[in-house]
Amino acid sequence: METDMNKTNPILIEKALRDQIIKVIENNTNSRDKIIKALTECKNYFIYQAILEKTAKESGFRLSNFQSNQTLELIFDISKG
Numbered sequence: 001m002e003t004d005m006n007k008t009n010p011i012l013i014e015k016a017l018r019d020q021i022i023k024v025i026e027n028n029t030n031s032r033d034k035i036i037k038a039l040t041e042c043k044n045y046f047i048y049q050a051i052l053e054k055t056a057k058e059s060g061f062r063l064s065n066f067q068s069n070q071t072l073e074l075i076f077d078i079s080k081g
Contacts, residue, residue, distance in 0.1 A: 061080060063078060
């Protein structure tokens with residue numbers, strides 16, 4: 001039985017997420033190289049999103065209407081303030 005602590009413990013949350021990702025990948029028929037490339041693209045997607053958000057905030061801008069396309073390009077509306 002899952003306790004409230006398990007639901008809020010960051011280490012357990014990360015482990016659960018990692019386990020879900022691995023389960024999906026284990027059932028995937030693509031080559032290891034393709035899987036690693038896809039995971040790298042996903043990692044970069046989140047890194048770039050964080051950099052954009054931090055840079056906008058430090059520059060006094062707000063980002064809204066976040067969108068992404070099939071090539072994982074990040075698209076935001078930028079406004080002052």
